[in-house]
Amino acid sequence: MKIYVREGQATFICDDCGDVTLKHMETHIPHVAHKCNKCGFITSCELCYRSSYRKVCDIDATITLKSESIKYPVKILDMSLHGYRLKLLKDSPIKPGDELILEYELPSKKRNKISEDISIAAIMSDDVEVRYHSKKYSLCGTKCINLNPYSEQQKSKGFWLMP
Numbered sequence: 612m613k614i615y616v617r618e619g620q621a622t623f624i625c626d627d628c629g630d631v632t633l634k635h636m637e638t639h640i641p642h643v644a645h646k647c648n649k650c651g652f653i654t655s656c657e658l659c660y661r662s663s664y665r666k667v668c669d670i671d672a673t674i675t676l677k678s679e680s681i682k683y684p685v686k687i688l689d690m691s692l693h694g695y696r697l698k699l700l701k702d703s704p705i706k707p708g709d710e711l712i713l714e715y716e717l718p719s720k721k722r723n724k725i726s727e728d729i730s731i732a733a734i735m736s737d738d739v740e741v742r743y744h745s746k747k748y749s750l751c752g753t754k755c756i757n758l759n760p761y762s763e764q765q766k767s768k769g770f771w772l773m774p
């Protein structure tokens with residue numbers, strides 16, 4: 612089975628029972644025998660490394676500033692296991708370094724609810740928006756903080772991000 616390693620994380624799926632396991636890969640090894648935590652079945656895996664895989668998407672989400680409790684609507688334009696690129700749909704008083712909570716539903720079969728701590732890395736202007744709506748800032752790059760690679764939501768994201 613081919614497994615993609617992104618940003619140091621690999622999602623293994625048991626060939627027998629389908630159990631999903633997220634593992635942190637410290638070193639670049641080409642093959643690994645993955646033993647299922649649930650049923651003990653051993654799946655032989657070939658590892659493919661990608662430095663930074665981003666999936667383009669179009670997901671409605673909200674951000675909440677930790678200092679207030681007002682929700683602002685955003686769209687997730689692309690995401691990876693460690694960050695998101697967001698489009699602000701309303702004027703929001705955010706600036707680089709701000710910490711926010713991003714909430715959305717993953718467009719997966721299970722429609723997992725995701726609630727994630729993020730921080731604003733950069734705010735960029737979207738030319739089209741600037742020209743037609745005179746909005747100064749509408750795109751922002753964010754990174755995930757307080758990330759637990761073994762949490763259920765990180766597993767769901769890893770599974771959904773697979774090509």
Ligand SMILES: [Zn+2]
Nearest residue numbers: 625628647650
């Ligand atoms: Zn299994």
